[in-house]
Amino acid sequence: MPGVPLGVLDLVPIPSGATAARALRDTIDLARQTERFGYARYWFAEHHLNPGVAGSSPAVVLALTAAATSTIRIGSGAVLLGHRTALSTVEEFGLIDALHPGRLDLGLGRSGARPSGRTAPPPPAATPVTEGRAPNGLKIPPRFSFEHLIGTPRFRLQQQLLHQPGARPQDYGEQVDDVLAFLRGDYRAADGTEAHAVPGEGADLEVWILGSSGGESADVAGRNGLRFAANYHVSPATVLEAAEGYRAAFEPSDHLDKPYLSVSADVVVAEDDETARELATGYGPWVRSIRTAEGAIPFPTPDEARARTRTWTEEDHALVADRVDTQFVGSPAKVADRLEQLQQATGADELVITTITHDHADRVRSYRLLAEEWGRR
Numbered sequence: 001m002p003g004v005p006l007g008v009l010d011l012v013p014i015p016s017g018a019t020a021a022r023a024l025r026d027t028i029d030l031a032r033q034t035e036r037f038g039y040a041r042y043w044f045a046e047h048h049l050n051p052g053v054a055g056s057s058p059a060v061v062l063a064l065t066a067a068a069t070s071t072i073r074i075g076s077g078a079v080l081l082g083h084r085t086a087l088s089t090v091e092e093f094g095l096i097d098a099l100h101p102g103r104l105d106l107g108l109g110r111s112g113a114r115p116s117g118r119t120a121p122p123p124p125a126a127t128p129v130t131e132g133r134a135p136n137g138l139k140i141p142p143r144f145s146f147e148h149l150i151g152t153p154r155f156r157l158q159q160q161l162l163h164q165p166g167a168r169p170q171d172y173g174e175q176v177d178d179v180l181a182f183l184r185g186d187y188r189a190a191d192g193t194e195a196h197a198v199p200g201e202g203a204d205l206e207v208w209i210l211g212s213s214g215g216e217s218a219d220v221a222g223r224n225g226l227r228f229a230a231n232y233h234v235s236p237a238t239v240l241e242a243a244e245g246y247r248a249a250f251e252p253s254d255h256l257d258k259p260y261l262s263v264s265a266d267v268v269v270a271e272d273d274e275t276a277r278e279l280a281t282g283y284g285p286w287v288r289s290i291r292t293a294e295g296a297i298p299f300p301t302p303d304e305a306r307a308r309t310r311t312w313t314e315e316d317h318a319l320v321a322d323r324v325d326t327q328f329v330g331s332p333a334k335v336a337d338r339l340e341q342l343q344q345a346t347g348a349d350e351l352v353i354t355t356i357t358h359d360h361a362d363r364v365r366s367y368r369l370l371a372e373e374w375g376r377r
Contacts, residue, residue: 004343007041007373008034008367009077009233009264009354012055016298016358018055024061026360027054031065033364035072037371042069043077043107043352049158050296052286058107059092066100075105077229077352078210082111082169083162086178087197094200099158106210107229110177110217127240127345134240138345140323143237152293173220180207180224207255209261213238214245219341222246225253230344233266233354236326243346263348265339267355269366269373273330279357279366280329282306286356287320301358332373342377 010030014023021305028029030043044057044064046056058076065074077087079250129140149155170178182197183205189195208227211217212235221228222245230242243261250259266283270276282303289297300308309316328338337350353370357363 004348005040006038006371007043007073007262007348007350007352008039008138008293009043009352010055011045011053011296011354011356012061013296013356014052014054014298015360016052016300018298023054024064025186026363027061028068029360031069031072031108031366035069035366036373037332037368038375039072039107039353039367039371040076040350041352043075043105045077046083046109047296048162049154050290052289052296052298054095058067059096059231063096063105063205066096066103071103073103073105073206074100074109075206077105078107078109078208078224080109080111081172081175081179082100085170086175086182087195089181090179090182090197090200093205094197094203096235098203102204104203104205105208106179106205107210108176110179115322120228121230126244127200130239134345136345137342138341139236139326141237141325142242144235144322146291149291154261154293154295176209176220176224179223179347180291183207209322211246214241214243217241218245222249222259223251225256227256227260227262229264229352230346230348231263231264232304232326232346236322238348240261243348261346262344262350263342264352264354265334265342266305267339267353267366267370268321268329268357269332269335269355269369270362271331271369273334276331276335276366278302279362280327282358283356284317284320284324284328286307287323288310288316291319299356331342332369336373336377337373 008278010027012023012027014020044055044061046058047053048056058079061073093104097104127134132140133141137228182200185197185201208229209217209221210229212231230239230245232239247259268276269281270279282305285305286299286310328335356365
């Protein structure tokens, strides 16, 4: 679609039989390739204690990638503020910006953050969804609840390991305010004491807020007049709510005079539908490993994936249905059609593509075929 850029979201996945070092080398190669294909951005997610994901530190990986590319914007999708301070975040990105000025996106997420004392305004009435479809036909599955994960030993251990003993994460909205103040150079403590982030102050960063619903993240993005990225690939049930909540909360700022929205999608493209479906076979078992608190497994080959799903119960299939049903898999034309549908339903200004296959060459080809098809529209 003319005027709708495509970006990349990379988790630095580790394929079965490979290593983190291999995954990192493949990521740097993919960044170079997608820059050549014409993608606008390359973002890194933050995940911890996952055997199949090497992207534990967006700042470190994007520093490596910045040195290997020259024009594509690079950034975090997202830094999880619940695991760090505003100052450390601005300093990290300020360091990278010092050598690669004007190319960095600082995407902020709230996972692990302390619940806010404020109550965000309720999102506006959502676009009507009838029989699991938006008015233009976009698949909107039933809402998935993550409550079962919160009490698991693995989740509790992750929270324990990511925080200093006895520490409580700062309120998310306050942290974002502090990040912006450090970047502007006007941070003041409650007693009036000044603090200046060096490097970081004055860095030419594009600040984004990432969120999965029309709640606090959408509200924080809107009231600060920041760019917002909604996660269809993580929470497809709430993407319309997230987009509408952000727009309802938006106030013009020095950053933007009107809302600016990006929406993510999970995609696998091949020359034909059958080949694409084969490449995407591992997606269901991979999602299940996350949603059972096992931690993302190394991404399986199609044969390994079939061996896993052979003994699945109805509950196993239900656990991943919303993600599998909303993954865009097929030929370039078929996937591009579905991306157009997603853009039209959400009014997105940009789309962010995340693609995982077992073989690196298939992943590169998927991004290439999609870029070629998108460029013809």
